[in-house]
Amino acid sequence: MFVTVTAPSPARPVGEGAGAPTAPARRRRLRPQSLQPYLYVLPGVLFLILWTYSPLAQTFGLSFYDWNLLPTSPKTFVGTDNYAEVLALPELHTALLNTVVYIAAFFMFSLVLPIAIAMMSRQVTGRARTFYQALIFVPFLITPVATSAVWRWLLAEQGAFATVLAHFGVDMPNVFRDPNLAIWSIIVIVGWQMLGFGVLVVAAGFAGIAPEYAQAASLDGAGSGRIFRRITLPLLSPTLVFLSLMTILLAAQWTYPIIDLLTQGGPTNSTTNIYYLLYQFGFQNFDVGISSAAGVLFFVGFGVIAFIFLELQERLSFYDN
Amino acid sequence: MSFVTVTTPALAAAPRPSAARRQGEEDVAVASRSRVGTVVGRLVLVLLAVFSVFPVYWMFATALRAPENALDQTLLPWPLSLENFAYVWDTIPIGSMLVNTFVMALTLATAQLLIAVLAAYGFAVWNFVGRKLLMFLFIGSWLVPFQVTMIPNYVLVSQMGLLGTIGGVVVPQLAGAFAVLLMVQHMRAFPRELIEAAHLDGRSSWATLWSVVVPNMRPALAALGIMAFISAWNEYLWPTLIMRQSDALLQVGVRSFLSAEGNNWGATMAAAGLACVPVLLIYIFLQRYVVDAFVRSGLK
Numbered sequence: 001m002f003v004t005v006t007a008p009s010p011a012r013p014v015g016e017g018a019g020a021p022t023a024p025a026r027r028r029r030l031r032p033q034s035l036q037p038y039l040y041v042l043p044g045v046l047f048l049i050l051w052t053y054s055p056l057a058q059t060f061g062l063s064f065y066d067w068n069l070l071p072t073s074p075k076t077f078v079g080t081d082n083y084a085e086v087l088a089l090p091e092l093h094t095a096l097l098n099t100v101v102y103i104a105a106f107f108m109f110s111l112v113l114p115i116a117i118a119m120m121s122r123q124v125t126g127r128a129r130t131f132y133q134a135l136i137f138v139p140f141l142i143t144p145v146a147t148s149a150v151w152r153w154l155l156a157e158q159g160a161f162a163t164v165l166a167h168f169g170v171d172m173p174n175v176f177r178d179p180n181l182a183i184w185s186i187i188v189i190v191g192w193q194m195l196g197f198g199v200l201v202v203a204a205g206f207a208g209i210a211p212e213y214a215q216a217a218s219l220d221g222a223g224s225g226r227i228f229r230r231i232t233l234p235l236l237s238p239t240l241v242f243l244s245l246m247t248i249l250l251a252a253q254w255t256y257p258i259i260d261l262l263t264q265g266g267p268t269n270s271t272t273n274i275y276y277l278l279y280q281f282g283f284q285n286f287d288v289g290i291s292s293a294a295g296v297l298f299f300v301g302f303g304v305i306a307f308i309f310l311e312l313q314e315r316l317s318f319y320d321n
Numbered sequence: 322m323s324f325v326t327v328t329t330p331a332l333a334a335a336p337r338p339s340a341a342r343r344q345g346e347e348d349v350a351v352a353s354r355s356r357v358g359t360v361v362g363r364l365v366l367v368l369l370a371v372f373s374v375f376p377v378y379w380m381f382a383t384a385l386r387a388p389e390n391a392l393d394q395t396l397l398p399w400p401l402s403l404e405n406f407a408y409v410w411d412t413i414p415i416g417s418m419l420v421n422t423f424v425m426a427l428t429l430a431t432a433q434l435l436i437a438v439l440a441a442y443g444f445a446v447w448n449f450v451g452r453k454l455l456m457f458l459f460i461g462s463w464l465v466p467f468q469v470t471m472i473p474n475y476v477l478v479s480q481m482g483l484l485g486t487i488g489g490v491v492v493p494q495l496a497g498a499f500a501v502l503l504m505v506q507h508m509r510a511f512p513r514e515l516i517e518a519a520h521l522d523g524r525s526s527w528a529t530l531w532s533v534v535v536p537n538m539r540p541a542l543a544a545l546g547i548m549a550f551i552s553a554w555n556e557y558l559w560p561t562l563i564m565r566q567s568d569a570l571l572q573v574g575v576r577s578f579l580s581a582e583g584n585n586w587g588a589t590m591a592a593a594g595l596a597c598v599p600v601l602l603i604y605i606f607l608q609r610y611v612v613d614a615f616v617r618s619g620l621k
Contacts, residue, residue: 036526043457044436047496052462055473062472071473071479093364117369123355128363134608135370138377140615141600143555145575146593150380153586160379163394196373200616253466257557261576263511278468283562288472295469306464 006178029036056299063292069282082293091269091277092294098183099273102190103251109191110247111240114198118206119228136196144257151189152176179270182263186271189262190254198243205239206232238313245309249302274298386593391587405591412580412588414568415595423599425487426553433497433549434542439516441504442530446516456505462498467558470598475562487570489563494553500545507541508534544614547607551600571596 008165063082067075086092124132139147154160156174163174175185213231222230233240252275259265265272265280274294281291387392387402409415443449444456474493483536511534519529535542560570568574575596582588606609 006595015621034449037443037447037449037452040439040526044496044498044501045455045458046497048437048458048462050477051493051496052465052475052498053458055470055477056465058473058476059469069399069476071476096621117365120365123358124362124366129366130609132366132370133612136366136373137612137615138601138604141336141551141555141597141611142377143572143600144557146380146597147376147577149593150376151577153383153590154376154379156584156586158392160394191554192372192376195369199369200612204616209418247463249466250412253468256468260557261579262562278471279558282472291472293406293414295466295472299466299469302466303464309402 009109059292059295059299062288063296065289067288069288070286078289083297086293086297089290092274094269095272095274095277099252100189101183102255102273105187105249106191106247106251106254107244110198111243113195114202114243115240117199118202121203122206125276133200136199138196138290139193140197142193145261146257147189148258148261151185151192155185162282176263177267177269182267182271186255186258186262186296189258189261190251193254194247201239201243202236205236209235220293241309241313245306248305250311270291329436338533380590380597381594383586384594386587388587391585397538405587406595408588409578409592409595413574413592415571415574415592418568418571418574419599421487421569422554425491425570426550427431428491429494429553430549432491432495433500434539436496437500437504437545438535438542439528440501440535441508442526444501445508445511446513446526459498459501471559471562474608478563483563485564485567487564489571490556491558492557497549500549504541507538511538544610547603547611548614551603551611597614 027034036139062075064077064079066078066082067073121129121132156162157172157174159172165172173181175181209232213235214227217227217231252273255273256275256279259271259273259276260279261269265276275298276293278295278298281287281294326523336444382396382398383391384405385401385403386405387397387400388408390398391405440459444452478484478489478492481489482491483492515533515537516529519533524532557570557572560572561576564570564573566577567575575592578592579589582592
């Protein structure tokens with residue numbers, strides 16, 4: 001595929017252009033090669049169409065059919081039945097509600113706590129800071145299989161938490177089997193992975209704010225709370241909007257491996273979320289139509305949310321140029 | 322889906338020159354540094370660091386205990402023993418799993434870099450009809466959750482006869498829209514004069530790309546490569562779908578080992594620890610670049 005991109009004439013005459021790279025010269029030089037940019041972009045676009053956009057269209061198509069994923073079995077057209085069925089499913093309502101709980105909780109770990117921590121630790125500088133930052137980023141790099149394994153061990157009935165709790169005379173409940181606790185254990189585990197990342201992103205955002213603004217405000221007699229509200233937060237808003245959008249779009253995906261490894265959505269659907277549901281519909285129940293219909297609904301829903309955020313981004317962001 | 326596939330190119334404006342240096346100035350300038358503030362800050366960081374690192378430490382500590390001490394809760398594992406690792410080594414083909422996963426991640430990182438460099442060069446150097454639309458295709462693709470397209474992708478992979486193979490894991494991710502978007506931003510910052518000078522010297526655009534642009538963008542390429550490698554290494558959903566009953570890839574093999582070994586915590590921790598070692602090694606040696614790559618790409 002890349003061969004096609006090779007330029008036809010490696011040794012082109014030098015005198016072709018007008019000498020200096022002025023605008024007219026540039027335009028003249030680009031015209032005879034007008035196919036070139038397309039050839040460079042082509043591999044990426046092809047893959048994108050093949051593995052993202054065409055599948056997206058197919059999912060939309062499949063959402064109107066009944067099919068069990070077996071190549072040999074027929075697809076039957078059922079119109080909008082799948083949508084009606086999906087919307088009526090109690091699992092879907094639980095999953096939606098859980099997704100909202102997950103996202104709300106992750107805002108704590110990716111936004112609220114990072115801002116607080118980054119604010120409180122701003123006065124630590126130099127090597128110490130680099131050292132701590134190196135440590136708090138570690139969970140982000142731990143593979144989901146290992147994350148699940150070690151937390152299952154930490155929270156096991158003979159595990160570290162149980163040992164500590166026993167000193168206070170408290171019995172360790174089986175957190176992954178308790179419908180009220182399981183979701184919180186997943187939240188803490190994924191939160192553990194996200195927190196350090198959030199802190200570093202917020203810290204980088206702080207670092208990008210020129211100190212002169214606060215200095216000037218301080219000279220004008222503004223207190224530190226006022227400086228934070230009126231100067232720091234607005235200048236930080238691009239970072240915060242980015243983190244929010246990322247939390248909403250990715251929370252469900254970050255939880256997927258942990259849910260799959262630790263609870264499989266149970267007990268009694270208490271930890272499932274919409275993405276885990278898509279997997280279960282498609283690859284456990286082999287109900288392609290239902291999975292696709294649900295997928296289309298979520299895609300549209302998240303698309304709307306993302307669009308709102310991008311708009312917010314444009315309006316709220318103050319760039320420090 | 323990896324963590325990094327979502328970035329907002331719209332956020333490009335935030336200026337971010339060498340965070341560390343700026344941080345120093347800023348602290349001196351903004352707050353009249355108080356001793357109390359420094360102590361509180363340090364305490365917060367210490368607590369956070371302990372919270373972050375303890376589970377990882379505990380994983381390796383448990384793995385290094387002798388099997389008969391597996392349930393010990395002492396902070397330091399003693400006597401140290403490699404028996405758990407030996408057990409894992411004998412029970413599952415973890416050596417070949419490590420090699421396969423390494424090859425898989427390296428292939429993906431290389432392919433994504435290559436495709437990203439080509440596409441970004443096209444986008445950054447030329448202004449062509451349809452440029453905006455094609456850019457939008459890349460930007461829009463990170464709004465398509467992988468779970469929404471996974472069934473058609475699965476069908477396509479199975480039609481290609483790649484089900485259960487590493488090839489099947491690799492093909493859908495060969496082009497990373499994220500890598501392209503990030504590369505476009507780096508490429509835009511590349512001085513146009515150099516490209517034009519190379520052109521006036523009679524070089525083709527292809528030769529210019531490889532002899533002028535790429536050598537000058539090594540830091541950006543390295544950062545992107547590291548990030549792509551780590552993301553591919555930690556990929557979970559797609560490999561477990563494609564390689565259902567296989568011990569060829571780490572995430573899949575270790576997962577089935579974990580469910581088979583149940584409460585054999587020493588062995589479980591050893592297997593889980595081994596699955597993290599390569600990434601942790603990369604992190605230990607390239608810590609700054611790794612953090613920078615992930616954090617900055619998130620913002621830029």
